[in-house]
Amino acid sequence: MRLLLHIAARMGMALLTMLSVSLIVFVAMRMLPGGFEMIILGPIQTEEARAVITEQFGLDRSLPEQFLSWLVAVLHGDFGISMITRIPIADEILRRLGATVQLTAMAVITALCVGLPLGVAAGLADSSTSVRTCGRLVGALGASTPDFVLGVALVYIFSVWSLGLTVGGYVPFFEDPLANLRAMILPASTLSVFGIALILRTTRESVLTVMTEGYITGAVARGDDPASIVRRHVLRNASLPVMTVATIYLSLLLGGAVIVEILFTVPGVGLYTWNALLNRDYGVTQSAVLLFSGVIVTCNMLVDIAYALVDPRIRGRRQQ
Amino acid sequence: MLVLLVLAGAFGPFLPIGDPLAIGAGPRLSPPSLALPLGTDELGRSHLPRLVGGILETFLLSGAAVLLTGVIGISIGILAAYLRGVTDGLIARFADVLFAFPPIILGLLVVSLAGPGTLAVITVITVATLPLFIRAVRSVALGIASREFVTVAEVAGASPVRIMAVHLLPNIAGAAIVQLTYALSIGMLIESGLSFLGLGSQPPNPSLGSLLQLGATYMSIAPWLVFPAGIVLALAILSVNLVGDGLRDALDPIEGRRLT
Amino acid sequence: MNAIVRARDLAVDYTMPGGVVRALDGASFELLPGRSLGLVGESGSGKSTLGLAIGRLLPANVRHAAGDLEVDGRSVFALDDEGIRALRRTSLGFVFQSPMAALDPTMRIGRQITLACGGQPDVGRVPELLQQVGLPKGAARAWPHELSGGMAQRAVIAMAIARRPRLLVADEPTAALDTSLRAQILDLLVALKNETGSALVLLSHELPVVARVCEIIGVMYGGRVVELGDSAGVFSRPLHPYSRALLATAHDGARPGERLAPIPGMPPVLSGPASGCSFAPRCAFADERCRSERPPLRPIGGRLAACHHADGTAPERGSGMSSGM
Numbered sequence: 001m002r003l004l005l006h007i008a009a010r011m012g013m014a015l016l017t018m019l020s021v022s023l024i025v026f027v028a029m030r031m032l033p034g035g036f037e038m039i040i041l042g043p044i045q046t047e048e049a050r051a052v053i054t055e056q057f058g059l060d061r062s063l064p065e066q067f068l069s070w071l072v073a074v075l076h077g078d079f080g081i082s083m084i085t086r087i088p089i090a091d092e093i094l095r096r097l098g099a100t101v102q103l104t105a106m107a108v109i110t111a112l113c114v115g116l117p118l119g120v121a122a123g124l125a126d127s128s129t130s131v132r133t134c135g136r137l138v139g140a141l142g143a144s145t146p147d148f149v150l151g152v153a154l155v156y157i158f159s160v161w162s163l164g165l166t167v168g169g170y171v172p173f174f175e176d177p178l179a180n181l182r183a184m185i186l187p188a189s190t191l192s193v194f195g196i197a198l199i200l201r202t203t204r205e206s207v208l209t210v211m212t213e214g215y216i217t218g219a220v221a222r223g224d225d226p227a228s229i230v231r232r233h234v235l236r237n238a239s240l241p242v243m244t245v246a247t248i249y250l251s252l253l254l255g256g257a258v259i260v261e262i263l264f265t266v267p268g269v270g271l272y273t274w275n276a277l278l279n280r281d282y283g284v285t286q287s288a289v290l291l292f293s294g295v296i297v298t299c300n301m302l303v304d305i306a307y308a309l310v311d312p313r314i315r316g317r318r319q320q
Numbered sequence: 321m322l323v324l325l326v327l328a329g330a331f332g333p334f335l336p337i338g339d340p341l342a343i344g345a346g347p348r349l350s351p352p353s354l355a356l357p358l359g360t361d362e363l364g365r366s367h368l369p370r371l372v373g374g375i376l377e378t379f380l381l382s383g384a385a386v387l388l389t390g391v392i393g394i395s396i397g398i399l400a401a402y403l404r405g406v407t408d409g410l411i412a413r414f415a416d417v418l419f420a421f422p423p424i425i426l427g428l429l430v431v432s433l434a435g436p437g438t439l440a441v442i443t444v445i446t447v448a449t450l451p452l453f454i455r456a457v458r459s460v461a462l463g464i465a466s467r468e469f470v471t472v473a474e475v476a477g478a479s480p481v482r483i484m485a486v487h488l489l490p491n492i493a494g495a496a497i498v499q500l501t502y503a504l505s506i507g508m509l510i511e512s513g514l515s516f517l518g519l520g521s522q523p524p525n526p527s528l529g530s531l532l533q534l535g536a537t538y539m540s541i542a543p544w545l546v547f548p549a550g551i552v553l554a555l556a557i558l559s560v561n562l563v564g565d566g567l568r569d570a571l572d573p574i575e576g577r578r579l580t
Numbered sequence: 581m582n583a584i585v586r587a588r589d590l591a592v593d594y595t596m597p598g599g600v601v602r603a604l605d606g607a608s609f610e611l612l613p614g615r616s617l618g619l620v621g622e623s624g625s626g627k628s629t630l631g632l633a634i635g636r637l638l639p640a641n642v643r644h645a646a647g648d649l650e651v652d653g654r655s656v657f658a659l660d661d662e663g664i665r666a667l668r669r670t671s672l673g674f675v676f677q678s679p680m681a682a683l684d685p686t687m688r689i690g691r692q693i694t695l696a697c698g699g700q701p702d703v704g705r706v707p708e709l710l711q712q713v714g715l716p717k718g719a720a721r722a723w724p725h726e727l728s729g730g731m732a733q734r735a736v737i738a739m740a741i742a743r744r745p746r747l748l749v750a751d752e753p754t755a756a757l758d759t760s761l762r763a764q765i766l767d768l769l770v771a772l773k774n775e776t777g778s779a780l781v782l783l784s785h786e787l788p789v790v791a792r793v794c795e796i797i798g799v800m801y802g803g804r805v806v807e808l809g810d811s812a813g814v815f816s817r818p819l820h821p822y823s824r825a826l827l828a829t830a831h832d833g834a835r836p837g838e839r840l841a842p843i844p845g846m847p848p849v850l851s852g853p854a855s856g857c858s859f860a861p862r863c864a865f866a867d868e869r870c871r872s873e874r875p876p877l878r879p880i881g882g883r884l885a886a887c888h889h890a891d892g893t894a895p896e897r898g899s900g901m902s903s904g905m
Binding site for chain 2: 013016017018020021024025028136140141143144145146147148149152153155156247248251252253254255256258259262263273274277280282285286288289292293296297300
Binding site: 127213214215217218219220221222223224225232233236237310311312313 | 635637662664665666667668669670672673676678681684685686696725739740742743
């Protein structure tokens with residue numbers, strides 16, 4: 001019961017956060033050079049069109065009213081029209097979403113699959129000096145290499161020796177899975193390195209901290225074997241900070257996706273947003289910000305809920 | 321190594337390595353030589369002083385932004401932890417809202433409003449590091465605020481401001497400094513990322529990120545431009561991270577243990 | 581009858597950044613099955629180290645330097661990893677200071693007790709254990725953070741006795757609890773010891789408390805057991821000057837739970853074997869021999885004491901010393 005209440009409260013908070021975010025984006029749109037009409041109208045800047053827009057979006061009404069109607073439009077999937085292509089922004093984004101989702105999903109999955117086991121292993125074997133040094137160094141090094149530095153290096157290396165992978169040349173997965181993977185492996189690996197490092201070091205530290213807890217001593221004192229101690233107590237308790245860090249990774253990842261999509265010419269939302277910015281197609285930028293923020297807020301909420309599932313102490317509390 | 325890089329950045333302008341902005345110091349895109357140790361770029365500018373200038377730019381911008389984060393974050397974090405209740409809730413939501421903007425994407429938004437440049441970079445770094453920093457400060461300060469000596473000070477009639485400044489602040493300083501180092505490394509990542517995209521400091525001023533972008537453009541014909549910048553950038557961030565690790569270990573060592 | 585636990589000249593070293601610290605400096609004692617022993621001493625006397633050593637639970641920076649420690653006839657430092665785990669499972673049960681820390685916050689009490697039983701206990705075993713430690717049946721469904729400190733310690737005790745150990749080691753089990761609960765928990769431990777026939781080693785810094793609860797008392801100082809004997813005897817007529825001082829601090833109106841500060845001087849921090857009696861610098865009767873020659877733990881009047889003067893060389897000045905404080 002408390003758990004359900006907690007989940008409901010979290011969802012409410014996420015909605016509230018999203019509302020604030022969209023308010024900020026809305027205000028940002030109003031502050032744009034050229035004004036709101038231009039973004040909605042695109043290049044068709046006639047008096048009649050202006051009047052229609054003023055009517056439709058109620059630009060003569062008060063700002064709060066305008067915000068509400070804009071919000072309603074956004075909730076209906078109406079982000080406005082691209083100034084360049086004159087296609088609804090929502091359609092443009094939707095068309096490119098697949099590549100970005102695939103890219104980030106591949107990166108996150110790789111980061112988790114590599115970072116988690118390595119982090120747990122490094123945390124458990126910390127009494128060995130070589131493991132300790134290695135774990136920290138890999139963690140620090142990976143977390144210090146900007147994705148675009150790595151991306152540039154990979155582009156350089158693989159444009160000299162292809163090794164079966166391609167730089168650029170994106171094909172949708174369902175057209176040619178093999179070609180798709182060959183094009184996606186490099187950008188996804190570029191994005192995953194930071195995540196691997198971040199998750200590795202957080203997992204390692206989290207495991208180390210949990211290992212000093214009294215219940216671990218208790219389990220050792222009861223003669224439980226190490227494998228079951230890890231399975232029953234260490235992993236569960238160590239997972240909490242890792243989940244928090246995973247959301248931080250996600251936030252950096254979505255930004256990094258822009259850079260990597262540019263570098264490897266992956267036609268995703270990031271590249272689209274970037275090109276739109278270069279073309280001063282600001283409506284697109286705003287919509288993308290809203291979309292990415294929505295993803296982050298949602299993931300944050302899911303992590304909060306997962307927290308409560310793992311740690312019963314959280315459920316009673318309202319914050320933190 | 322951090323010291324070396326900072327020194328190089330700080331005293332770079334005074335070193336006899338040439339002017340980072342002088343066009344035509346040598347032939348265009350010439351490979352490294354004795355006179356021009358790292359070669360020249362597309363305008364014939366000597367690359368070494370540009371690199372050194374880029375280090376300075378990266379450290380300065382991210383340092384300034386993180387300082388801002390530090391001041392705002394520490395005050396807000398302590399406030400949340402000490403006052404609890406509604407204030408705490410509001411601050412937590414505020415941090416959530418800031419956290420909802422991914423750094424580079426936020427950069428796109430800010431640039432679309434204010435145009436590219438130093439101000440945009442500092443805004444983006446501050447907004448991006450602030451929520452993480454507030455959370456870290458808050459959780460440490462929460463632990464301190466519930467300790468007896470704070471209660472003792474309250475009973476003795478100390479004002480809330482005094483308690484926050486005299487009792488909480490010094491006790492979270494250590495953790496805050498560690499978090500600030502990490503924020504600095506994230507700040508440097510963001511700064512270089514933004515200038516890589518051309519959204520950061522504007523030409524002709526060099527920044528490690530813009531040097532890298534330039535290098536990437538001419539990568540196939542002038543690879544000497546891209547690698548030093550990339551390596552220096554990674555080393556700079558690495559050294560900041562290692563300093564953070566070292567500080568944290570000194571403040572709060574965790575001993576590993578075995579399960580038998 | 582063979583001893584359930586026997587230490588012979590046990591010495592262990594902590595490797596610290598500043599050098600080696602000798603935590604146990606030739607500690608010896610033995611305890612027969614089903615009996616209860618209270619080990620008393622200041623913090624730093626080595627009692628916690630000795631308690632942990634019984635289960636070979638010492639931190640990684642601790643080295644077994646000399647001597648031997650047998651539990652249930654097996655030398656704990658000679659066993660391999662699986663051997664020591666088996667010994668912990670079958671023969672030992674531990675209760676630590678902080679009950680809240682000893683419970684996994686992410687698991688219900690019932691599940692934790694089930695695991696402590698070895699995973700698949702008989703139906704009814706968990707309720708039986710809960711009842712034995714005086715917890716309601718419903719406690720099985722509770723999360724650790726929902727329990728009070730006293731209830732949590734009862735749950736920890738239930739886990740410690742889940743596999744019917746032959747020896748229960750309790751290290752200051754009441755230190756983190758309210759004063760009013762302390763007697764309850766100690767009485768529970770003794771009741772369980774009598775009920776299950778296991779032996780009990782209780783570590784504490786409060787001599788009177790231990791004397792009330794345990795049959796035998798071991799007084800620890802400087803990493804050694806300096807006096808060992810039946811509690812009535814030790815309590816009424818301590819042989820070792822340190823035991824006397826310890827008792828005096830309690831007699832002089834000190835409330836239970838107070839630190840034993842009134843003994844002048846500080847407990848020693850050894851870096852290797854002490855060359856003489858380690859209490860000599862704080863002892864009113866110390867002479868040249870005490871400083872140069874280690875007093876062995878020898879039988880005196882049906883007890884064991886490690887003091888050159890314990891057999892009456894200076895018996896009467898002891899009371900003078902306590903009034904002097």
